[in-house]
Structures are given as structure tokens and as C-alpha cells.
Amino acid sequence: MEPDTIQTRLELVQSRISQAAENAGKRAEDISLVAVTKTRSVEEISQILECGVRDIGENYVQEALEKFGRIGDQANWHFIGHLQRNKVKQALRFANLIHSVDSLELAGEIGKRSLESQKTTDILLEVNLTGESSKTGYPLDQFEDFVEKVGSLSGIRICGLMGIGQLSSDPEDSRPFFRKLKSIYDMLPQEQQVYLSMGMTQDYEIAIEEGSNMVRIGTAIFGARF
Numbered sequence: 001m002e003p004d005t006i007q008t009r010l011e012l013v014q015s016r017i018s019q020a021a022e023n024a025g026k027r028a029e030d031i032s033l034v035a036v037t038k039t040r041s042v043e044e045i046s047q048i049l050e051c052g053v054r055d056i057g058e059n060y061v062q063e064a065l066e067k068f069g070r071i072g073d074q075a076n077w078h079f080i081g082h083l084q085r086n087k088v089k090q091a092l093r094f095a096n097l098i099h100s101v102d103s104l105e106l107a108g109e110i111g112k113r114s115l116e117s118q119k120t121t122d123i124l125l126e127v128n129l130t131g132e133s134s135k136t137g138y139p140l141d142q143f144e145d146f147v148e149k150v151g152s153l154s155g156i157r158i159c160g161l162m163g164i165g166q167l168s169s170d171p172e173d174s175r176p177f178f179r180k181l182k183s184i185y186d187m188l189p190q191e192q193q194v195y196l197s198m199g200m201t202q203d204y205e206i207a208i209e210e211g212s213n214m215v216r217i218g219t220a221i222f223g224a225r226f
């Protein structure tokens with residue numbers, strides 16, 4: 001039996017992504033893989049970069065900054081965790097795409113800080129798909145209004161949507177939520193339809209079948225987090 005290494009696990013994930021893409025009538029290249037590296041060491045991140053993965057996703061600003069100090073622009077850094085307004089300035093030092101914008105205040109702060117450094121930051125709007133109060137994301141029922149208000153801010157560019165499926169033992173439970181998110185994505189102005197970030201270790205194949213073009217995968221590549 002082959003040893004269970006980051007490389008072999010990654011290859012398995014990539015072949016499953018290809019198969020799911022085919023099921024959805026897409027090519028494997030149409031799907032971006034973001035390797036989720038929270039709690040993983042710089043050594044593990046270096047291994048994934050050697051395998052040709054460029055996109056990595058971090059959840060915590062402090063942890064990401066420490067890793068960014070050692071890895072820098074060899075990777076394309078995504079911020080996928082809950083972002084506090086007082087951490088925005090630091091997050092902008094490394095993040096090229098912020099997936100988790102779930103309030104007007106946060107979007108405003110990202111815009112303001114971006115303008116201060118004369119740049120425009122790419123963001124995704126996070127939708128609260130399942131309505132569970134413990135989860136992050138903007139509520140579905142007022143989402144149209146949210147998109148409009150965020151869209152009028154300067155210093156940011158809306159590049160699509162992000163959502164987290166149903167965290168249950170059956171990945172099929174996520175399918176209706178992913179389908180819903182895709183229908184909202186399809187209503188965005190054309191220029192905002194760049195990334196639909198949905199699907200994690202347990203449900204990425206279903207997410208791709210339902211129209212995801214960006215999956216965020218940690219455990220299936222690196223093993224369980226402790």
C-alpha cells in the first residue's frame with residue numbers, strides 16, 4: 001500500500017475534483033482548489049506548494065501573518081475565517097481574496113483600509129445558508145440589499161459568494177443549500193460572477209456538482225486537525 005502522504009492525499013482530492021467537474025459538465029481546470037492550512041506548519045505548506053498548489057486559505061490573522069513572513073508570495077493567500085474589523089489592516093498585508101465578508105461594517109472597513117494603501121481588495125460575500133445562529137454569514141432574506149450596499153463602496157471589488165454547507169454526517173444534506181447559493185450567485189451582476197466558493201472536505205464533490213468553482217479543503221489533504 002502507498003504511504004498516506006500529503007502528496008498522495010492531494011492526488012486523490014484532485015482526481016475526485018476532476019470527476020465531479022466532469023459530472024457537472026466542466027473541466028478540472030475550471031475548479032480552483034484552496035488548500036486550507038489553519039493549524040498546519042510552514043513545512044506542511046511548503047510540501048503542498050512543491051506539489052504545485054498555489055492557493056492557500058487561512059482562518060486566523062495572527063497565525064497567517066507569521067506564516068506569510070516565511071512563505072511570502074510563493075503562495076496566493078486567501079482569508080477564509082471570521083474577520084474582526086480591528087484585524088482588517090493586518091489581514092490586508094497578506095490576503096489577496098477575503099472570502100468571509102458578512103457585514104456592511106466589515107466591507108466598509110476593508111474598503112477604507114484598501115483606499116489608504118491605494119489598492120482595491122477582492123472580496124466574496126458570505127451567505128448564511130443554513131440559518132443556524134452559531135454560523136457566520138449574512139442572512140439570506142436581506143441579501144439583495146446587502147449586495148447593493150456593499151457594491152456601492154469603494155476600495156473593494158465583489159468577486160462572488162462564499163457559503164458553508166450543512167455540517168452533518170451526510171454530505172447530501174448540503175446539496176439544497178449549495179443549490180440555493182448558486183441561484184443567488186447567478187443573479188449577481190456579470191462582473192461579480194467570478195468565484196463561487198463552496199465545498200469543504202466532506203461535501204466538495206456535491207458542491208462542484210451544484211456549480212462551485214472554488215473549493216476549500218483542509219482535512220482531506222493534510223489529515224485530521226488536532
Ligand SMILES: *Cc1c(COP(=O)(O)O)cnc(C)c1O
Nearest residue numbers: 036080200201216217218219220
Ligand atoms: C476549516 C475550514 C475549511 C476546511 O475544512 P476541512 O473540513 O478541513 O476541509 C473550509 N472553509 C472554512 C471556512 C473553514 O473554516
